[in-house]
Amino acid sequence: MKADVLIVGGGIQGCATAYHLARKGASVIVVEKDYSGRHASGVNAGGVRLLGRDMAELPLSKASMELWQTLDEELGHDTGFRRQTLINIAADEVDLATLRAREIKMHDAGFTHERIIDRDELRDRLPYVSSNCVGGVISDLDGYAIPYKATSAFRLAAERMGAQVIESEEVLSLRRVGDTWLAQGSQRRYEAETVVNCAGAWADRIALMIGDNVPLSHAAPMLMITARMPHFAKPVVGAVSRQLSFKQFENGTVLIGGGAKGFADRANNRTRLDYAKLAAACRTTAEFFPIMCKASINRMWAGLEAYMPDNLPVIGPAVNAPRAFHAFGFSAHGFQMGPVVGQVLADLVIGGQCRFNLSPFRIDRFDRKVL
Amino acid sequence: MFRSLQDDDRDLVTLNVNGQMVTARKGQSVWSAMAVAGQVETRKAALSGEARSAYCAMGVCFECMVNIDGLPNQQACLRRVADGMKVLTQDISEDTEADDAGL
Amino acid sequence: MQAFDCAIVGAGPAGMSAAIELAQAGADVVVLDRADRAGGQIYRSAADSPLPDAASLGPDYAAGADLISRFEDSGAKHLAGADAWHLGDDGRILFSYQGETRELHSREMLLCPGAMERPMPIPGWTLPGVMTAGAAQVMLKSDAVVADGAVFAGSGPLLYLIVAQYLRLGVPVAALVETTPRQHYLDAAPLMPRALRQLGQLRKGLSLLREIRASGVSIYRHAENLEVLGDENAKGLRFVASGKQYEVAADTVFLHHGVQPNLNMTRAMGLAHHWNSAQMCWQVTVDAFGESSVAHVSVAGDGAGIVGADGACAAGRVAAQNISHRLGRISRAERDNKTKSDLAYLSALKPFRRFIDCLYRPTDALSSPRQANTLVCRCEEQSMGDLRTGFEQGARDPNALKSLTRCGMGPCQGRQCGHLVTGLLAQWREESPEAVGYYRLRSPQRLLTLDELGRYETVTAEAAE
Numbered sequence: 043m044k045a046d047v048l049i050v051g052g053g054i055q056g057c058a059t060a061y062h063l064a065r066k067g068a069s070v071i072v073v074e075k076d077y078s079g080r081h082a083s084g085v086n087a088g089g090v091r092l093l094g095r096d097m098a099e100l101p102l103s104k105a106s107m108e109l110w111q112t113l114d115e116e117l118g119h120d121t122g123f124r125r126q127t128l129i130n131i132a133a134d135e136v137d138l139a140t141l142r143a144r145e146i147k148m149h150d151a152g153f154t155h156e157r158i159i160d161r162d163e164l165r166d167r168l169p170y171v172s173s174n175c176v177g178g179v180i181s182d183l184d185g186y187a188i189p190y191k192a193t194s195a196f197r198l199a200a201e202r203m204g205a206q207v208i209e210s211e212e213v214l215s216l217r218r219v220g221d222t223w224l225a226q227g228s229q230r231r232y233e234a235e236t237v238v239n240c241a242g243a244w245a246d247r248i249a250l251m252i253g254d255n256v257p258l259s260h261a262a263p264m265l266m267i268t269a270r271m272p273h274f275a276k277p278v279v280g281a282v283s284r285q286l287s288f289k290q291f292e293n294g295t296v297l298i299g300g301g302a303k304g305f306a307d308r309a310n311n312r313t314r315l316d317y318a319k320l321a322a323a324c325r326t327t328a329e330f331f332p333i334m335c336k337a338s339i340n341r342m343w344a345g346l347e348a349y350m351p352d353n354l355p356v357i358g359p360a361v362n363a364p365r366a367f368h369a370f371g372f373s374a375h376g377f378q379m380g381p382v383v384g385q386v387l388a389d390l391v392i393g394g395q396c397r398f399n400l401s402p403f404r405i406d407r408f409d410r411k412v413l
Numbered sequence: 414m415f416r417s418l419q420d421d422d423r424d425l426v427t428l429n430v431n432g433q434m435v436t437a438r439k440g441q442s443v444w445s446a447m448a449v450a451g452q453v454e455t456r457k458a459a460l461s462g463e464a465r466s467a468y469c470a471m472g473v474c475f476e477c478m479v480n481i482d483g484l485p486n487q488q489a490c491l492r493r494v495a496d497g498m499k500v501l502t503q504d505i506s507e508d509t510e511a512d513d514a515g516l
Numbered sequence: 517m518q519a520f521d522c523a524i525v526g527a528g529p530a531g532m533s534a535a536i537e538l539a540q541a542g543a544d545v546v547v548l549d550r551a552d553r554a555g556g557q558i559y560r561s562a563a564d565s566p567l568p569d570a571a572s573l574g575p576d577y578a579a580g581a582d583l584i585s586r587f588e589d590s591g592a593k594h595l596a597g598a599d600a601w602h603l604g605d606d607g608r609i610l611f612s613y614q615g616e617t618r619e620l621h622s623r624e625m626l627l628c629p630g631a632m633e634r635p636m637p638i639p640g641w642t643l644p645g646v647m648t649a650g651a652a653q654v655m656l657k658s659d660a661v662v663a664d665g666a667v668f669a670g671s672g673p674l675l676y677l678i679v680a681q682y683l684r685l686g687v688p689v690a691a692l693v694e695t696t697p698r699q700h701y702l703d704a705a706p707l708m709p710r711a712l713r714q715l716g717q718l719r720k721g722l723s724l725l726r727e728i729r730a731s732g733v734s735i736y737r738h739a740e741n742l743e744v745l746g747d748e749n750a751k752g753l754r755f756v757a758s759g760k761q762y763e764v765a766a767d768t769v770f771l772h773h774g775v776q777p778n779l780n781m782t783r784a785m786g787l788a789h790h791w792n793s794a795q796m797c798w799q800v801t802v803d804a805f806g807e808s809s810v811a812h813v814s815v816a817g818d819g820a821g822i823v824g825a826d827g828a829c830a831a832g833r834v835a836a837q838n839i840s841h842r843l844g845r846i847s848r849a850e851r852d853n854k855t856k857s858d859l860a861y862l863s864a865l866k867p868f869r870r871f872i873d874c875l876y877r878p879t880d881a882l883s884s885p886r887q888a889n890t891l892v893c894r895c896e897e898q899s900m901g902d903l904r905t906g907f908e909q910g911a912r913d914p915n916a917l918k919s920l921t922r923c924g925m926g927p928c929q930g931r932q933c934g935h936l937v938t939g940l941l942a943q944w945r946e947e948s949p950e951a952v953g954y955y956r957l958r959s960p961q962r963l964l965t966l967d968e969l970g971r972y973e974t975v976t977a978e979a980a981e
Contacts, residue, residue: 077913084919119909170511190919198909209912269478269486269927269963270459274511292507293459312786315959317602317610317972324970333511335970338486338963340927414767418660418685419566438566438659440552445659453644453749460897464748466644468894468932470651471557472550472962473632473778475895475927476642486927486963490654491550 045071045206047391048225048234050213050248053083054189054377055369056240057196057207058384059391061117064203066392071234072197072205073227075212075244076311079193082242083377085345087265087287087299088189089278090378092155093128093181098354098402099379100153105398106382107183113381118202119195122188124292128278129159129167131178131330137282141179155181170274170333178282186278186289189377196384213241216251218363236365236391243308243346245356245370253362254405256371257351262306262313262344263299263374264320268337270294275331286326296337298327301374304344313344349373357383357403359390367391368405415448426496437494444470444477444489447500455479455489456503479503519621520546521843523609524592525600525781526628528556529825530817530832532583534626535592537836541845546620547587548598548611554584556630557650558825566660572684573657574677576720576825583829602959603627603785605810610972612964617972624812624839627782628832631775631818634797634878635932636670637885640744641771642894649675649772652682662687666768667753669693669742672876675772676724683731690766691734693755695773697879698738704875711871713864736762740881744769773878777819780929783957787813791949794873795822796883797935798954804859805851806835814839827865830858884939892940893933895926900940907944914941914955927963930955 047063049056052074060070074080090110095103113121132138141158148156159167160177167180197207212228216237225232239248246258271294278289285300302319320342327334350356353373360366367390369383376383389396417438424439430452437446444467447453454464455477467477470490477489480501489500522538524531527549538545547554555562559580562570571578588594595613602610607621633648640646649668655661656678667690668679679692711718729735736757745752745763752765776797783789788801788809799821806814816835817828834855841851885892888901898921911917914924914937923937924930930937934955941952 077916078910079916079919084916190916194909194911194920201910207910268966270505271485272505272509272511294505294507294509317969321969321972324966328966328970335965335967336484337966338927339960339966339969340963341925341929341958342960343958414665415655415661415663418568418662420568440566441659445655445661448655449661458642458897463642464644465642465894467647467651468642469633469648470654471632473928473931475931475963478927484965488963493552 043071043230044233045069046234047071047236047238048073048223048232049238049240051240051242051245051370052078052197052207052209053081053240053242054079054193054196054380055083055383056238057193057200058380059238059240059369059387060200060205060207061196061203062384062388063391064200064205066388068392070200070205071232072200072207073211073213073225073232074207074209077209078197078207079190082345082347083193083380084190085343086189086347086374086377087289087297088122088186088377089289089375090123090187091128091181091184091278093130093179093184094280095375096354097151101398102379102382102386104155106379109381110187110378111183113195117195117199119198121192121195123185123192124187125183125185126277126289127167127180127182128184128280129164129178129180130280130282131164131171131175131286132282133175133284135176138177140282155183167277168275168279170331172330172332175330180277184278186291187377192377192380196380213248213251216248223365236367238387238391239366239368240370242370243348245348245368249368249405252360252366254360254368256356256405257408258371259349260306260308260346261349262304263347264302264304264315264342264344266298266320266323266339266342268296268298269340271296271337274333281330284326285323286330288327295340296334298323300326306346308346313346315342315344347374351408355379355403356405357386358400358405361404361406414451415445417449426494428494428496428498428500430500431502439494441494442490443479443481443492443494443498443500446494447489454502457506459506462506519623520544521622522624522626522839523548523620523622524626524628525603525609526556526630526817526819527551527554527587527594528628528630528817528828529558529583530819530828530835531556531626531628532587533829533832534628534816534836536586536590537833538840539590539592541840543840543843543845546593546595546622548595548600548609550597550599552596554587554594554596555580557654559584560654560657565657567656569685573681599962600781601961601964603781605785605813607812610959612968615968617968624842625814626806626835626839627813627815627819628817629778629781629819631822632778632931633772634774634776634883635936636771636773636882637890637892637936638742638744638771638882639887639890640746640750642891643744643746643750644748645746645750645767646744646769646771649678649770652678652770656681663768664688665690665766666770667691667693667764667766668770668772669695669739669753669755670772670882671696672772672774673721673724673872674775676721676728678770679733680724680727683728683733689733691736691764692728693736693739693742693753693757693764695739695742695879695882696737696876697740700875700877704871707867707871707874710867714868717868734764742882773882774876775818775822776935777821779934779954780931780957780961782808782815782819783954784959784961785810785813787815789954792821794870794877796878798938804834805838805855806831807838812842823862823865823869827862830861834858834862884936884943892936893923893926895928895932896922898923903937903940904944907941912941912945914938914953917941918955924955929957929961
């Protein structure tokens with residue numbers, strides 16, 4: 043099969059890239075080794091947040107946040123996005139001091155979307171929070187989406203624009219002959235002028251086929267979700283210095299994250315859970331929100347996520363081959379960036395440049411560093 | 414109509430099901446005590462609000478989830494009755510707000 | 517950390533039989549079971565029936581009492597009320613016991629998860645008053661509770677058994693609506709001669725049917741187009757039999773069309789499974805001795821493919837001897853010797869099973885919804901039409917469909933909708949159930965309170981004491 047662009051990986055980055063490329067008239071094939079949204083894009087916590095992001099990511103993340111607000115209409119499908127605000131709770135004065143220090147840095151850089159709130163406003167917005175908490179920081183544009191639905195919405199929109207998504211198709215080899223990329227998949231062969239690597243936790247393998255080395259690792263952040271319970275928290279909740287993270291969806295279920303990691307068994311396409319760590323996450327959740335003692339956990343899982351040493355993604359052109367681009371290594375916070383990453387890659391593929399400074403995301407940024 | 418075939422009145426306990434005082438035998442499942450008392454509605458479906466009741470009575474369908482002594486999502490077919498137990502039909506929908514801030 | 521030679525999960529016929537053998541061989545064996553009393557579903561309360569006249573349940577049930585007492589005297593440690601919620605292929609088991617999560621380790625694991633009834637998604641199957649025939653059995657056996665004037669609908673031995681039991685106890689039955697199609701009798705006829713080797717079993721079945729017929733209860737045969745009537749509660753059953761439409765009034769409708777392995781335990785462990793096309797269900801893949809794809813994890817009884825209570829006992833004993841051998845307690849030759857007669861019995865059961873499986877195989881009409889608005893997923897209220905829309909949006913895999921529609925995400929964790937979804941996707945994709953697959957399941961195998969998990973610390977094995 044032939045196309046202008048071959049995208050490896052049917053997650054949100056790959057599908058968003060396919061959508062924007064197809065919209066600009068390129069012929070696009072997405073190959074996905076499992077099914078679209080099978081891994082990190084489909085099973086993450088769905089956080090759509092600006093709050094607490096690394097300064098280097100903020101321009102991209104802010105642009106993406108604008109896109110999220112009207113994404114359902116643009117794609118013509120439900121992404122499950124809800125703007126609910128996000129609050130990181132300050133448990134004590136030390137946390138508040140941390141927040142104030144960040145506020146100064148943020149204001150100096152011209153960012154004003156984070157706002158510190160006091161004890162009363164915290165209680166006002168989260169009536170069930172433990173009375174020990176002293177305040178927090180809030181971001182109004184933030185919220186959540188349903189990961190699989192959002193990924194699927196991009197895929198469907200891309201397909202409507204003419205892109206093809208081929209599932210159960212693993213790229214076994216990739217080589218450049220003359221001006222063409224030749225890819226051997228588990229089912230078929232592909233030819234394309236340009237290749238885009240959005241292969242998530244497997245992206246280092248694709249990068250290697252392209253010719254780029256990258257210090258990518260992978261891990262299995264764990265999540266738990268409860269059976270429905272009466273609504274007690276509208277905003278998405280995090281904490282400044284503790285592993286607390288949860289959101290209550292409209293249907294009443296509560297998704298608990300917090301970043302605790304299980305065991306990533308990439309070779310077997312699966313993950314294992316660490317119950318002692320999940321137990322600790324339960325204790326933290328109940329400490330901040332005693333009402334959660336009544337919750338019943340219904341399911342627990344972990345997805346395979348790709349991490350870079352500095353927790354920043356790789357976004358940009360390959361360094362050792364022409365007409366190849368990367369977008370991976372989002373280090374468990376790439377879901378929110380999907381919409382803008384799709385735009386950026388489409389701009390790079392078609393016009394060779396984009397409106398953002400991508401130097402913090404270069405794939406060779408660790409080449410001279412000893413890790 | 415459900416009824417019990419036991420005719421003696423040994424080992425009885427009293428529980429409160431949706432405000433109705435119900436007598437049951439020690440060791441009996443909460444579900445069968447509810448059934449004999451004519452209180453077959455265990456929960457409201459979360460989306461449609463339709464009444465639901467036990468389907469399998471052996472713990473695999475989760476239709477009989479009730480609120481027992483303030484704790485939601487309890488399978489009535491697996492829980493045993495106890496004297497003074499308070500059982501409520503579970504009603505948690507998209508609009509249900511928590512009301513026990515004092516917990 | 518408490519460690520055992522063998523942990524058996526489930527104290528039904530297979531688990532109890534295996535425990536007796538292993539304890540006899542001197543192995544340190546623990547049996548975890550959710551219920552307060554051993555027996556499983558089939559021998560539930562067999563040793564301490566609340567019924568004034570338990571003999572009316574029949575001699576097979578009474579035989580359970582003997583097995584239970586041999587099990588209780590075997591020396592195997594029985595943890596009653598221990599609800600396993602995580603079984604690791606590393607030999608670790610996490611279970612709830614008296615409100616706390618406890619942990620134990622074992623060299624060998626024998627899973628005996630048993631069977632559950634095949635969901636029967638006819639229109640109205642979610643109305644209060646609609647239950648399974650197994651539910652009627654459970655309520656009768658453990659709590660001596662019955663429903664007067666109920667309709668029993670479907671097919672299969674378990675359905676006839678409960679109707680006969682009701683009649684013996686003098687409980688009025690509104691009707692038996694039998695759904696076995698004429699064609700099934702024709703298909704099964706050639707299998708009959710070989711099934712005759714299990715004459716006793718066949719006779720039992722026939723005498724149940726005779727008993728029901730003799731009672732004068734209304735029996736409708738070859739019924740189809742079943743539909744439960746009622747808006748808020750079941751009011752009756754409508755169906756077509758011999759070309760004529762009937763409505764039988766009843767506020768309780770008991771449904772049944774066969775049983776299937778309880779999959780959640782074996783699936784959540786990641787054991788290999790395959791599609792059993794004769795029984796039209798998934799089952800865990802095991803060898804003749806019950807060893808699964810993970811060598812130190814064995815599975816026995818109906819949970820490894822429906823064999824019935826006697827078959828489960830034999831399979832439990834066979835698995836136990838093999839585990840004894842794996843533990844180094846007996847030689848291979850001893851194992852082979854000790855399992856010979858049970859293996860021969862299990863193999864002799866096969867022609868009978870094939871006959872029963874063929875005669876009572878689930879019809880498409882009963883195992884797959886006929887109407888777009890019939891719910892497939894009871895927990896998340898997803899109808900067949902909703903799933904079709906999801907499928908058309910590209911969710912071709914059961915897990916993708918689950919992610920998109922929430923079908924299978926509720927508290928039952930796919931126990932009710934899982935087989936239906938495999939079946940529907942196979943039909944829509946025009947592929948085999950095997951190609952379609954099943955949900956990826958995980959621990960916990962049932963709801964676990966956050967409070968309980970929060971109190972779990974890694975080393976808590978005093979549990980067992």
